[in-house]
Amino acid sequence: MRAADWPCGWVLEKLSYAPRDAGLFSTALTHRSVSAANNERLEFLGDAVLNLLIAEHLYRAFPLCSEGDLSRLRSRLVSGESLAQVASALGLGAALHLGSGELKSGGFRRKSILADALEALCGAIFLDGGLEAARQAVEALFAARIAALPEPATLKDAKTRLQEYLQSRGLPLPSYVMERVEGEAHAHTFWVRCEVAALARRAQGSGSTRRSAEQEAAERVLGELEAPLDVAPG
Amino acid sequence: MRAADWPCGWVLEKLSYAPRDAGLFSTALTHRSVSAANNERLEFLGDAVLNLLIAEHLYRAFPLCSEGDLSRLRSRLVSGESLAQVASALGLGAALHLGSGELKSGGFRRKSILADALEALCGAIFLDGGLEAARQAVEALFAARIAALPEPATLKDAKTRLQEYLQSRGLPLPSYVMERVEGEAHAHTFWVRCEVAALARRAQGSGSTRRSAEQEAAERVLGELEAPLDVAPG
Numbered sequence: 001m002r003a004a005d006w007p008c009g010w011v012l013e014k015l016s017y018a019p020r021d022a023g024l025f026s027t028a029l030t031h032r033s034v035s036a037a038n039n040e041r042l043e044f045l046g047d048a049v050l051n052l053l054i055a056e057h058l059y060r061a062f063p064l065c066s067e068g069d070l071s072r073l074r075s076r077l078v079s080g081e082s083l084a085q086v087a088s089a090l091g092l093g094a095a096l097h098l099g100s101g102e103l104k105s106g107g108f109r110r111k112s113i114l115a116d117a118l119e120a121l122c123g124a125i126f127l128d129g130g131l132e133a134a135r136q137a138v139e140a141l142f143a144a145r146i147a148a149l150p151e152p153a154t155l156k157d158a159k160t161r162l163q164e165y166l167q168s169r170g171l172p173l174p175s176y177v178m179e180r181v182e183g184e185a186h187a188h189t190f191w192v193r194c195e196v197a198a199l200a201r202r203a204q205g206s207g208s209t210r211r212s213a214e215q216e217a218a219e220r221v222l223g224e225l226e227a228p229l230d231v232a233p234g
Numbered sequence: 235m236r237a238a239d240w241p242c243g244w245v246l247e248k249l250s251y252a253p254r255d256a257g258l259f260s261t262a263l264t265h266r267s268v269s270a271a272n273n274e275r276l277e278f279l280g281d282a283v284l285n286l287l288i289a290e291h292l293y294r295a296f297p298l299c300s301e302g303d304l305s306r307l308r309s310r311l312v313s314g315e316s317l318a319q320v321a322s323a324l325g326l327g328a329a330l331h332l333g334s335g336e337l338k339s340g341g342f343r344r345k346s347i348l349a350d351a352l353e354a355l356c357g358a359i360f361l362d363g364g365l366e367a368a369r370q371a372v373e374a375l376f377a378a379r380i381a382a383l384p385e386p387a388t389l390k391d392a393k394t395r396l397q398e399y400l401q402s403r404g405l406p407l408p409s410y411v412m413e414r415v416e417g418e419a420h421a422h423t424f425w426v427r428c429e430v431a432a433l434a435r436r437a438q439g440s441g442s443t444r445r446s447a448e449q450e451a452a453e454r455v456l457g458e459l460e461a462p463l464d465v466a467p468g
Contacts, residue, residue, distance in 0.1 A: 041293060044301040048289040052282040056360075059279045067278040126290075131365045182437060183458060191438065203416060204425065204440070224417060 008095040011121070015090075015137045021128050026097070028120040031113060033099025039120035046123025049131075053122075053138040054078055057146065065152045072155055077145055083115035086141050092117050158219035162194075165225060171198045174221065176214050179204070192217050201225060242329040245355070249324075249371045255362050260331070262354040265347060267333025273354035280357025283365075287356075287372040288312055291380065299386045306389055311379055317349035320375050326351050392453035396428070399459060405432045408455065410448050413438070426451050435459060 008029050012019060019025050024042075032038040054077050058070045065073070076082060087093070093108035096117055107113050118141075126134040139146075156164070162174055179191045190210045194217035195202040201224055205216025242263050246253060253259050258276075266272040288311050292304045299307070310316060321327070327342035330351055341347050352375075360368040373380075390398070396408055408430045416423045424444045428451035429436040435458055439450025 040301040041299070041304065044304050045289050045293045048282070048286040052286045055279050055282040059275060059361075065275075067274040070275065070278050127293075182454075189437075189454075203423075204438075206438070220416075220423075 011090055011092060011095050015125075015140055017125060017129065017133065017137055019124075019128050024124045024128050025121070028124040029092075029095050029117055030097040031099065031102060031107065031117070033102040033107070034097050039117060042120035042123035042127075043116045044123070045126065046119035046121065049122045049126045049134050050078055050083075050119060050138060053131075053135050054142070056135075057139070057142075061146075062152050068157075069152045069155050072157070073149055073152070076149065077142060080111060080115045082145060083118050084111035086145070087114035087118040090118070090141065092121070158215045158222055162196075162218045162222050162225075165222065166196065166198070171196070174218070176217065178210060178213075189213075194218050194221050196221055196225075199225065245324055245326060245329050249359075249374055251359060251363065251367065251371055253358075253362050258358045258362050259355070262358040263326075263329050263351055264331040265333065265336060265341065265351070267336040267341070268331050273351060276354035276357035276361075277350045278357070279360065280353035280355065283356045283360045283368050284312055284317075284353060284372060287365075287369050288376070290369075291373070291376075295380075296386050302391075303386045303389050306391070307383055307386070310383065311376060314345060314349045316379060317352050318345035320379070321348035321352040324352070324375065326355070392449045392456055396430075396452045396456050396459075399456065400430065400432070405430070408452070410451065412444060412447075423447075428452050428455050430455055430459075433459065 008025055012025065027037055028039050028042050028046075030038045032040055051074070054074050055070070058065070058073050062070065062073070092114055096108050096113065098107045098113075102108075102110075102113070122134055122138060125137050166173060174194050174196045177193045177195070179193050182189045182191070188208065189206050190208070190213040191204060191206050192210065192213040193202060193204050194214065201221050203217050203220035203224065205213045205218070205220060207213035207216055242259055245263075246259065261271055262273050262276050262280075264272045266274055285308070288308050289304070292299070292307050296304065296307070326348055330342050330347065332341045332347075336342075336344075336347070356368055356372060359371050400407060408428050411427045411429070413425045413427050416425070422442065423440050424442070424447040425438060425440050426444065426447040427436060427438050428448065435455050437451050437454035437458065439447045439452070439454060441447035441450055
């Protein structure tokens with residue numbers, strides 16, 4: 001069938017993708033508020049498809065990057081925020097099949113619903129057309145964001161970014177307090193609290209090293225400080 | 235080249251895989267204690283390869299499973315513990331290239347090193363032979379574990395498993411205490427402590443719902459209760 005004949009045809013046409021099994025794409029765009037035959041399983045699969053394709057792209061594009069930098073670059077691309085923006089740019093909100101409650105409350109603009117549907121769409125393309133078809137779609141969807149990635153050399157970890165965020169606003173540095181250590185030797189979990197007293201923000205992080213716990217705590221505080229509203233353009 | 239000619243040839247022969255680029259496999263088995271040209275980047279990629287292939291297998295094998303059950307099944311298969319056991323069964327410890335410090339301290343038996351190398355190996359096969367080659371290797375590596383997966387209908391979440399663990403030992407039930415809620419409305423993070431007083435174990439979990447925070451806390455307590463020693467047969 002021609003992509004444009006399909007109810008979500010313009011979405012697939014933008015991706016230059018003609019589905020074999022149109023039912024799969026109907027499922028991918030069906031929210032759980034509608035039916036038991038919804039996109040949650042495809043989202044599970046599509047999340048993994050997206051993670052692999054972005055990982056592969058970054059692995060090839062940045063041959064000198066450490067795995068830590070690759071991981072940070074990927075996080076930027078596949079964060080809920082980023083996925084919701086990509087979904088919005090694709091116009092996915094208008095193609096979603098939502099229950100009446102979600103429709104009334106503007107679910108087609110809700111970031112988590114948009115991000116989940118984008119993942120489900122990637123899962124559907126993978127099942128329908130294989131990895132190469134999914135690769136082409138993902139490269140097209142993320143081209144602008146990939147091109148806008150920072151130089152890996154300028155990538156900074158969460159503690160550094162938080163410090164710079166505060167310094168640029170003339171605020172005092174955050175404090176990190178180790179709250180406790182759990183578990184047996186060789187399997188410790190460290191719990192660290194990061195506090196930005198000047199902005200009344202704090203968050204906790206955990207990890208197998210003190211440093212990784214601090215990074216997680218800093219990342220969470222940053223997430224709160226940088227978080228925009230929970231609504232994306234539909 | 236014939237797989238058996240290669241230093242880690244017996245590993246690839248067990249997988250019936252003949253590499254095109256042998257250097258990639260040398261890198262996959264080189265720990266960071268040896269060289270800057272180590273397996274960390276391949277591990278980043280291979281983790282994603284493994285996650286996708288296991289997700290795909292489960293998606294197809296369990297058409298009636300919810301995404302929550304699929305996710306729980308996958309966690310069992312790709313946990314550090316599971317990967318280390320698969321790596322041990324493959325004899326990967328003897329093929330590893332470790333620095334002298336790691337060699338002396340028995341690094342070839344360390345679970346995290348084995349699990350990381352297995353992921354890197356999957357990454358190398360994916361780059362060298364494509365997704366289908368990686369799929370065949372992963373299906374072979376995980377066949378026994380996949381066959382031993384519990385019936386999805388019997389899958390239980392962490393809170394239920396913890397409760398049954400304690401009941402089967404005649405111990406009192408765990409307590410869950412919500413410690414605090416962070417973040418703005420619509421973006422709450424709940425922090426819950428799970429405590430098993432009788433065994434002096436406790437752990438904290440966080441999540442976007444109280445229930446998910448409880449599950450994470452219960453999972454961590456279970457992890458401590460079920461954790462074996464940090465050494466696997468080499």
